[in-house]
Each structure stands twice: as structure tokens, then as C-alpha cells.
Amino acid sequence: MAGGRTSALSLPVDATASSEFRSFRARTPLFTVSAGRVLVTLTLPERLGAADVEFARGLAEQAAAYAVEVERLYRSGRRPSGRSGRGSGKGRAA
Structure with a gap:
């Protein structure tokens, strides 16, 4: 940032x-x-640019990764332990 x-x-x-x-x-x-x-x-904004498309794609990718992790935790039966500091932090949507 x-x-x-x-x-x-x-x-x-x-x-x-x-x-x-x-x-x-x-x-x-x-x-x-x-x-x-x-x-x-x-x-x-009303006029979209390439950066807006990049942000939307990054948001979708990060949301998909979040969903995968939530499902993995749910299926493993493990209880999340708060902030782990994990994750790539890459992309504007993180």
C-alpha cells in the first residue's frame, strides 16, 4: 500500500x-x-479503468481463497484461533 x-x-x-x-x-x-x-x-467511479478491473479480480481471488480456508477449517473440525498472520497479503483486495 x-x-x-x-x-x-x-x-x-x-x-x-x-x-x-x-x-x-x-x-x-x-x-x-x-x-x-x-x-x-x-x-x-462512473468511468472505469484497468485498475478497477484489477481490483475486482484481486477481490474475487482473495474471497475465493478465504472460502477455501474457511471450508478446510470447518471440515477438519478445528476451531480457528484468531489472527494467525497467514496469507500472502498480495493484491489490492487483501
């Missing part, structure tokens, strides 16, 4: 957490994650 200030947000997920993708004909799409009393919506 480039220099400057960084904000961090941790969203503990449970059975009430959700995510939603909404596509529109005349405007850019929205992707929303809701957890507890927090709602995060990803929006894009």
Missing part, C-alpha cells in the same frame, strides 16, 4: 453476516458486506 494513513476494520462474522452483489444497467455495480451493525459497500 502506498504511504499515508491507513484505516483498518475488523468484521467478526457469524450466522447473521452476509454479502451481496448488485448489478445495475445504468451505473456501476455494488458489493456489500454486512456484519453485526456494520455495513461496508464497495463502489466504483
